[in-house]
Amino acid sequence: MNTSQVGMGRACRGAARLALCAGALAAGQVLAGGLILYEVGTADVGLASAGYGARAQDASTVLSNPAGMTRLEGTQFLAAGQLLWGNTQFSAGSGTSPVLGREDGGYVVGSNGWFPGGGGFLSYSVSPDLKLGFALTGNFGAALSYDNDWVGRYYVQQTTLLGVSFLPSIAYKVTDKLSLGASVNAMYGKYTNQVAINNKAPGLGDGRLELDDNTWGWGLNLGLLYEIDPGTRLGLTWNSQVDLDFKGPAKFSNLGPGLSTLLRNRGGLDTDIKVGIDVPQQAMASVFTQLNDRWALLASLGWQQWSQFGQVQLGIDDIRNPVSLTSDLGFKDTWHIALGAQHRLSEPWLLNFGVAYDSGMQSGEVSPLLPVNSAWRFGVGGEQQLSKSAAWGVAAEYMYGGTLDTKLQSSVPAEFGRGDLVGSYKNTGTIFLAAYYNWKF
Secondary structure, three states: OOEEEEOOOOOOOOOOOEEEEEEOEEOOOOOOOOOEOOOOOOHHHOOOOOOOOOOOOOOOHHHHOHHHHHHOOOOEEEEEEEEEEEEOOEEEOOOOOHHHOOOOOOOOEOEOOEEEEEEEEEEEEOOOOEEEEEEEEEEEEEEEEOOOOOOOOOOOOEEEEEEEEEEEEEEEEOOOOEEEEEEEEEEEEEEEEEEEEOOOOOOOOOEEEEEEEEEEEEEEEEEEEEEEEOOEEEEEEEEOOEEEEEEEEOEEEOOOHHHHHHHHHOOHHHOEEEEEEEEOOEEEEEEEEEOOOOEEEEEEEEEEOHHHOOOEEEOOOEOOOOOOOEEEOOOOOEEEEEEEEEEEOOOOEEEEEEEEEEOOOOOOOOOOOOOOOOEEEEEEEEEEEEEOOEEEEEEEEEEEEEEEEEEEOOOOOHHHEOOOEEEEEEEEEEEEEEEEEEEEO
16 A cells, blocks of 8 residues: 555546635635635625626625626725634434444534635726736635544544635626636645544554645636626626645554554555545626616526545544555535625615525535535625725625534444444534725725
């Protein structure tokens, strides 16, 4: 076993420690529907992402649809901050192997449920028809931290998968109605995974296997914005796959003498583990229509190709016969739909509302590496125009993921392997709180 490689079908896939959970990888709870968040501290939080690629009302359009920069005057910069709290806590069921104990793992997202996020977005006018932009943000990944002695420690203790994107962008107004835009997505990826090893050694406690690495991946974001009439516009976006090829040595600690000898004889102590993770390609259609001077309606429909994701599970299934350190997990593509509205209360104040649904990336039971599946989003926000050159806003969103069941059964007795992990994450949900400020120069 010189190299333990995780095969991840190369078509288009995804990744995550959610930001990634959120934070510069804002990934909320390991995001429902997948590991790519729409929430990075902007007004889209209050809209639940409705009109995501068609709104184009501030510099955050550099991320959501670069073609939207042609609607912005002069130079604009938007600074966004976000904090999320995820209610994701495991509850062991009767099918869990008794020798694993009863520890539930605590609030697993980020630090005791909390995770920060946000980003910066800049749009610069070369001419009325040509715009340049740049964004720095993280909207992909997940970050989970279970208590070390929880019942599923032989499947995962801590894992982080985060991607921070640097997005140099350009947009050009081809006609009075049609604008095109593009961004290069230079993504810096960070991956860590830690799992306990069942030593079966009296008085020694658990061993540990760790893997960590960072790498760069590259992709392309394309956008189109078509103004059907002065109050109605259609946005189409496509984001390419980004390959993040992680590789690092298997770091073992506190192994029992018998297991350590067995792994050494098989080359397992000196192995490199390769984890090829693909941030999935995605496509979205969005619409914005101004009904009158008070009301506007927004909508979005999107797709993400998670079927090629193949997240890796580290660990040893049978300490008597440690033939592999990794195994692949399967996922499926997801769909997203969002509806929202904007209401002009007065000249300075604008209210945002939205609701969205994301289908699940896992069939049936979920993995403790990714306790996330289908979810509903409910958002509300408000924005105040302070002057011709400045505006600020706040937004909140609740993402409800329901109860998620886990049923992992080992093929060997629990004394010699991972054991059976059966239970649920009850009433999962994530609260996003965002604030942003937009300058015009």
